[in-house]
Amino acid sequence: MAKKSTQLSGVKEIARRAKVSIGTVDRVIHDRAGVSPKTKEKVKKIIAEMNYKPNLLGRILASKKTFRFASLIPKVSPETSFWEAPLKGIEAAEAEIRQYNVEVKKYFYDQNDKGSFVTQYRKILKEEVDGVLLAPSFIDESVAFTNQCKKLKIPYVFIDSDIPDQPSLAYIGSDLFHSGYLGADLSRHLIGKKDKILIINISKELDNHHHLLRKEEGFRAYFKNNGYTNLLMTIEIRKTDHNAIKKALEKVLAENNDIGLIFVTNSKVSGVASYLKETKKTNIRLIGYDFLKENIDFLNENIIDFMICHKPGEQAYRGIMALYKHLVLKLPVEENTFMPIDIIMKTNYAFYNN
Amino acid sequence: MAKKSTQLSGVKEIARRAKVSIGTVDRVIHDRAGVSPKTKEKVKKIIAEMNYKPNLLGRILASKKTFRFASLIPKVSPETSFWEAPLKGIEAAEAEIRQYNVEVKKYFYDQNDKGSFVTQYRKILKEEVDGVLLAPSFIDESVAFTNQCKKLKIPYVFIDSDIPDQPSLAYIGSDLFHSGYLGADLSRHLIGKKDKILIINISKELDNHHHLLRKEEGFRAYFKNNGYTNLLMTIEIRKTDHNAIKKALEKVLAENNDIGLIFVTNSKVSGVASYLKETKKTNIRLIGYDFLKENIDFLNENIIDFMICHKPGEQAYRGIMALYKHLVLKLPVEENTFMPIDIIMKTNYAFYNN
DNA sequence: TGAAAAAACGGGAAGGTACACGGAAAAATA
DNA sequence: TATTTTTCCGTGTACCTTCCCGTTTTTTCA
Numbered sequence: 229m230a231k232k233s234t235q236l237s238g239v240k241e242i243a244r245r246a247k248v249s250i251g252t253v254d255r256v257i258h259d260r261a262g263v264s265p266k267t268k269e270k271v272k273k274i275i276a277e278m279n280y281k282p283n284l285l286g287r288i289l290a291s292k293k294t295f296r297f298a299s300l301i302p303k304v305s306p307e308t309s310f311w312e313a314p315l316k317g318i319e320a321a322e323a324e325i326r327q328y329n330v331e332v333k334k335y336f337y338d339q340n341d342k343g344s345f346v347t348q349y350r351k352i353l354k355e356e357v358d359g360v361l362l363a364p365s366f367i368d369e370s371v372a373f374t375n376q377c378k379k380l381k382i383p384y385v386f387i388d389s390d391i392p393d394q395p396s397l398a399y400i401g402s403d404l405f406h407s408g409y410l411g412a413d414l415s416r417h418l419i420g421k422k423d424k425i426l427i428i429n430i431s432k433e434l435d436n437h438h439h440l441l442r443k444e445e446g447f448r449a450y451f452k453n454n455g456y457t458n459l460l461m462t463i464e465i466r467k468t469d470h471n472a473i474k475k476a477l478e479k480v481l482a483e484n485n486d487i488g489l490i491f492v493t494n495s496k497v498s499g500v501a502s503y504l505k506e507t508k509k510t511n512i513r514l515i516g517y518d519f520l521k522e523n524i525d526f527l528n529e530n531i532i533d534f535m536i537c538h539k540p541g542e543q544a545y546r547g548i549m550a551l552y553k554h555l556v557l558k559l560p561v562e563e564n565t566f567m568p569i570d571i572i573m574k575t576n577y578a579f580y581n582n
Numbered sequence: 583m584a585k586k587s588t589q590l591s592g593v594k595e596i597a598r599r600a601k602v603s604i605g606t607v608d609r610v611i612h613d614r615a616g617v618s619p620k621t622k623e624k625v626k627k628i629i630a631e632m633n634y635k636p637n638l639l640g641r642i643l644a645s646k647k648t649f650r651f652a653s654l655i656p657k658v659s660p661e662t663s664f665w666e667a668p669l670k671g672i673e674a675a676e677a678e679i680r681q682y683n684v685e686v687k688k689y690f691y692d693q694n695d696k697g698s699f700v701t702q703y704r705k706i707l708k709e710e711v712d713g714v715l716l717a718p719s720f721i722d723e724s725v726a727f728t729n730q731c732k733k734l735k736i737p738y739v740f741i742d743s744d745i746p747d748q749p750s751l752a753y754i755g756s757d758l759f760h761s762g763y764l765g766a767d768l769s770r771h772l773i774g775k776k777d778k779i780l781i782i783n784i785s786k787e788l789d790n791h792h793h794l795l796r797k798e799e800g801f802r803a804y805f806k807n808n809g810y811t812n813l814l815m816t817i818e819i820r821k822t823d824h825n826a827i828k829k830a831l832e833k834v835l836a837e838n839n840d841i842g843l844i845f846v847t848n849s850k851v852s853g854v855a856s857y858l859k860e861t862k863k864t865n866i867r868l869i870g871y872d873f874l875k876e877n878i879d880f881l882n883e884n885i886i887d888f889m890i891c892h893k894p895g896e897q898a899y900r901g902i903m904a905l906y907k908h909l910v911l912k913l914p915v916e917e918n919t920f921m922p923i924d925i926i927m928k929t930n931y932a933f934y935n936n
Numbered sequence: 937t938g939a940a941a942a943a944a945c946g947g948g949a950a951g952g953t954a955c956a957c958g959g960a961a962a963a964a965t966a
Numbered sequence: 967t968a969t970t971t972t973t974c975c976g977t978g979t980a981c982c983t984t985c986c987c988g989t990t991t992t993t994t995c996a
Binding site: 605609 | 943944946950951952
């Protein structure tokens with residue numbers, strides 16, 4: 229319960245020492261015109277001596293500016309509830325920084341419709357926003373959007389997946405290669421040395437597809453690097469409905485009766501699980517991605533053995549906070565944040581924070 | 583870049599509407615004496631109507647109070663570097679909230695010396711602190727300390743382990759039973775149905791011992807609940823030096839030549855790993871606890887297969903933030919926060935945030 | 937009824953920063 | 967030299983709350 233003694237910091241003290249007014253100190257700090265070189269030098273010296281750091285509270289309080297952030301992520305669809313967690317992350321961050329005059333306006337696009345992405349980003353560009361959080365599902369469109377942002381000097385943060393060679397304020401996501409690599413490591417514990425492994429990439433949109441490939445690469449690399457000789461085969465499924473998955477699985481399982489494990493490279497693992505449950509193929513182990521309700525259910529029924537997850541909610545939370553740190557607090561921001569590669573199983577999912 | 587229009591919120595507006603002064607409004611808000619019941623009612627009504635929430639920035643800025651927190655955790659010793667992470671967590675939290683007039687004074691005790699714990703907490707009680715973060719390694723002493731805190735109305739937060747029936751502002755830690763339960767689930771993937779399993783509890787201090795037992799309980803419960811019939815045996819090692827561990831292991835392994843897996847219930851797993859490496863017992867799988875340098879090394883050499891971890895750094899970070907939320911922001915605080923039970927292996931440790 | 941005591945309330949400063957505005961001094965132009 | 971333009975700098979106000987110090991009003995009691 230210590231009371232502060234008399235102030236020895238702050239603009240006031242600088243002004244006193246430099247024998248100028250607070251206004252002048254302010255001009256020096258913000259490098260505005262209207263200060264003679266001599267005065268400027270003197271004030272700068274004192275600032276350096278005092279190791280002066282502006283008081284953030286005062287700054288935010290004094291500036292009447294309301295920062296406006298925009299987030300652009302896929303909407304929660306019946307197809308997948310994956311984006312629920314990021315949305316919650318955004319809202320949590322917003323609740324925390326609203327008191328510092330920050331507003332977050334949320335925009336959503338349809339993951340199966342590039343047009344909706346364009347429509348939404350155009351809306352954002354019309355509003356004058358100070359920062360953007362972006363899940364760049366569509367590559368070319370995201371490049372176009374962020375190029376505009378660069379022109380307008382609006383900083384943007386990528387979450388979930390990165391656009392290489394498009395320098396952003398920050399990227400917060402996961403290392404997909406190593407995530408696949410880990411998946412392979414987990415596989416090894418579930419099957420014998422001679423079991424075949426089936427890798428399944430399920431996605432409608434070609435743009436999302438390269439992420440899946442990256443995981444597959446990691447998966448295959450593990451087996452190669454460690455000298456395992458299990459036969460790995462891959463199938464691609466271009467539709468996400470139950471029937472399409474069923475058909476594809478029926479075909480591949482009919483042709484290969486010695487598949488011991490299936491690795492699904494994204495959250496659509498529940499589709500595969502559903503099929504395995506239906507057909508009572510309990511001898512096939514299953515690894516997939518993402519902490520979704522439907523996946524958890526299959527985890528509980530021992531149909532899915534492991535799930536890999538990258539905390540999408542925290543990614544979004546951190547993304548908003550990165551904008552806040554950069555724009556409001558004017559603090560440096562980590563350029564690349566790789567989320568942990570979490571392993572979820574029946575016995576620990578209850579404690580997981582997505 | 584929206585500028586705020588004229589204020590419609592804040593004490594000023596309340597005062598204007600109630601036709602009283604700001605001072606009176608303040609008295610009503612803080613329930614201080616010196617306001618007539620009539621005026622008080624009127625102001626309260628307007629506050630309710632406006633759904634007034636005090637501006638935190640203004641509040642912190644105006645109150646000259648510096649909050650003083652104290653943390654009391656074990657010191658980093660040559661014996662274990664476990665407490666490095668919590669220390670970093672505390673420092674990270676402090677860096678973040680220092681700007682809001684919060685100071686954290688760090689106190690350390692020797693985990694093998696109850697006396698040092700008492701000495702340190704007495705020091706804390708002499709200083710007038712506003713909140714305490716505590717790792718309650720010694721039960722009776724912790725109860726004594728926190729009873730004093732209660733008397734002095736100083737809120738305290740437990741991390742790492744809880745003291746049941748000692749109601750605190752918050753407990754931030756892990757569910758040890760389920761952590762052991764998960765360990766057992768992992769074990770199952772590493773060994774055959776007939777392998778023996780050795781559980782090892784290594785600790786000098788009896789007070790710490792019950793935590794280990796809780797994990798053991800969880801471990802055993804898993805096997806029981808799931809109908810596995812592997813033979814489980816436990817040994818206790820009451821010293822932490824290499825030689826003591828070596829001797830104990832030599833004895834038990836000589837008597838049991840069919841042990842397939844060892845589960846060490848705490849971070850001392852590196853001691854066991856070291857012995858296994860020395861004696862080239864590569865046919866024994868090993869699971870243990872905590873993200874420590876020495877453990878990671880053995881993970882890398884495939885001597886430790888899995889490690890379980892509860893983010894001790896984040897526990898401490900959140901503990902400090904809980905005090906901050908409660909005391910400075912006057913926000914409600916979650917009473918029990920259970921950290922995720924993380925699985926660490928060779929292929930994902932590089933991405934782990936301890 | 938009048939004075940003293942108590943209660944109720946207003947005003948202002950502090951806390952640190954931002955920024956518009958206006959005044960004074962210096963420099964440039966007529 | 968007189969006038970205008972720049973350059974430089976100080977002042978005042980706003981942001982919002984807290985808290986102390988007075989002042990005004992009401993109550994109490996002689």
